Amino acid sequence: MYHTFIGIDISKAEVVVARQGHAAVAVFSNDDKGYEAFYQQYGEVPEKTLVVLETTGGYEMDLVEFLMEKKVAVHRADTRKVKHFIRSHGTKAKSDAVDAKSLALYGSERYEILALFKGKSAQAKELAQLTRRRMDIKQMLVQEKNRAQTPQQQWIAKSCEAVIEVLEAQIVEMDRKINQLIEADNEWKSKQKTLQSIAGIGPIVSNYLIALLPELGQLDRRRVASLVGLAPYPCESGQRKGYRKTYGGRQEVRGILFMAAMTASRSRSALGDFYRHLLAKGKPKMVAMTALMRKIIVIANARVAELFKTLAQATT
Numbered sequence: 475m476y477h478t479f480i481g482i483d484i485s486k487a488e489v490v491v492a493r494q495g496h497a498a499v500a501v502f503s504n505d506d507k508g509y510e511a512f513y514q515q516y517g518e519v520p521e522k523t524l525v526v527l528e529t530t531g532g533y534e535m536d537l538v539e540f541l542m543e544k545k546v547a548v549h550r551a552d553t554r555k556v557k558h559f560i561r562s563h564g565t566k567a568k569s570d571a572v573d574a575k576s577l578a579l580y581g582s583e584r585y586e587i588l589a590l591f592k593g594k595s596a597q598a599k600e601l602a603q604l605t606r607r608r609m610d611i612k613q614m615l616v617q618e619k620n621r622a623q624t625p626q627q628q629w630i631a632k633s634c635e636a637v638i639e640v641l642e643a644q645i646v647e648m649d650r651k652i653n654q655l656i657e658a659d660n661e662w663k664s665k666q667k668t669l670q671s672i673a674g675i676g677p678i679v680s681n682y683l684i685a686l687l688p689e690l691g692q693l694d695r696r697r698v699a700s701l702v703g704l705a706p707y708p709c710e711s712g713q714r715k716g717y718r719k720t721y722g723g724r725q726e727v728r729g730i731l732f733m734a735a736m737t738a739s740r741s742r743s744a745l746g747d748f749y750r751h752l753l754a755k756g757k758p759k760m761v762a763m764t765a766l767m768r769k770i771i772v773i774a775n776a777r778v779a780e781l782f783k784t785l786a787q788a789t790t
Contacts, residue, residue, distance in 0.1 A: 475546070476585055480516065481577025483570045484534045492574035494582045499571045504533060509540045519546050526581035526588070528553050528573075532548040542593045549581065549588045553723070556580055598688065600654050601662075605685035608648040609726065615641040652681050653724070661785065665691075668781045672773055673745045674738030682730045685776065691778030698775040702727045704768040720764060731767040739766060 479494040489502045493513055500515060502508035513519055525541055525548045526533050534550070541548050546556070560576045581588065618641060622634035656662040662684055669680035683690060689701060699705040703723020709716035738745040739762075748769060752762035 476522045476524040476581075478520060479578045479581040480523060480525045481520070481574045481579070481581060482525060482527040482537070483533075483573040483577065484527055484530045484537065485570065486533050489537060489569070490570040492571065492578045494575075494578040499574055501570075504537070506536075506540070509537055511542065513540075519544065523547065524549065524581050524585055526551055526577045528556060528577065539593065548591045550591050551577065551580060551588075551745075563629060583653060594688070597655060597659065598685075601652065601685045604648055604652050604655070604725075605682055608645060608652065609682075611641055611644050611648065615645065615666060632686070636669045641660060649678075649681075652685070653677075656681065656684065664781055664785065665778055668777050670776055672734075672777070673741045673743035674734035674736075674770060675774070676734075676737070679730055679734045683727070685726065686727050686730070690775055693775065693784050695772045695775060699768050702731065702771055704728065704731070704764065704771060708770075728767070731771055732763070735763050735766040735772055739763065745769065746768070 481492045481494070483490040483492075484504060485503055489504050489508055489512065490499055491502065492499045493516070500512070502512045516519070519525070519541070524607060525546055527548070528551050536548065538548055554575075556577065558581050560573075563576075563579075565572065565576065575689075585613050615638065618634055622631060622638065656666055665684055666677075666680045667669065669675050669683055675683075682723050687702070690698065693701065696705060701723055703725070706718035706720055708718055735749075739749040740746065745766060749762055749766045752765055753759065757765070
């Protein structure tokens with residue numbers, strides 16, 4: 475499928491580029507000027523080239539979008555997987571050049587199973603950014619309310635009240651903009667209604683899922699559970715059979731599902747009955763809650779998938 479494999483290690487200021495089979499690496503600035511210089515130096519990145527880079531706190535996204543515009547195949551690698559891959563080759567050194575070479579090697583060895591990055595629409599990017607900003611402000615609001623409850627001088631208490639007022643107003647404004655975006659998109663609007671038909675999922679949780687889990691309805695139940703870190707993995711060796719554990723996945727989505735599960739566990743719905751049944755069987759509360767979170771996301775995935783089928787039939 476590919477003739478050339480390029481690995482890129484990215485920091486806030488620099489882009490370190492390595493090509494599989496070449497010892498030398500090149501360094502460019504992490505800006506538009508550096509991207510153009512990289513594109514020119516590597517023969518305008520020929521066809522059948524795969525570029526592999528890691529997720530780096532968002533510093534990689536400008537380069538990813540630049541490459542997408544140039545029709546270059548890009549894979550954003552899971553940092554944890556690449557780390558284990560480097561260790562499996564016995565590499566102990568750690569530098570930007572080593573990481574770039576390792577990413578190129580990773581692409582050349584595993585390209586057949588690597589998913590290519592697919593860009594989002596401008597509306598989807600805006601929705602995700604607004605949603606994450608709302609989450610940040612909500613966290614700040616909780617922190618400020620906690621500070622306001624501690625014994626302190628009167629003027630400090632007034633300062634906390636003023637900050638709380640500003641943060642609450644910002645959350646209201648974020649909700650207005652988020653709902654405005656969703657209302658303007660028929661698919662999102664239908665998805666929002668479908669998600670809110672599930673016990674435990676209200677307006678806020680449904681908006682979060684639309685923004686932060688766009689894959690919902692496009693995967694099978696096992697893959698969607700794994701994507702949010704709710705797939706149980708066995709812990710067995712010989713005669714020993716330990717507890718199955720969940721890990722990894724999108725932490726922010728898992729936190730949202732915990733909120734939904736807390737609400738569903740107290741409801742009189744089938745999901746509430748499911749949670750209470752697990753407790754009656756002697757399951758620890760956290761185990762039962764995790765199972766309920768997994769059930770919620772699996773149901774949501776199935777209903778959204780059915781919604782997509784209905785919308786597709788309506789357009790044909």
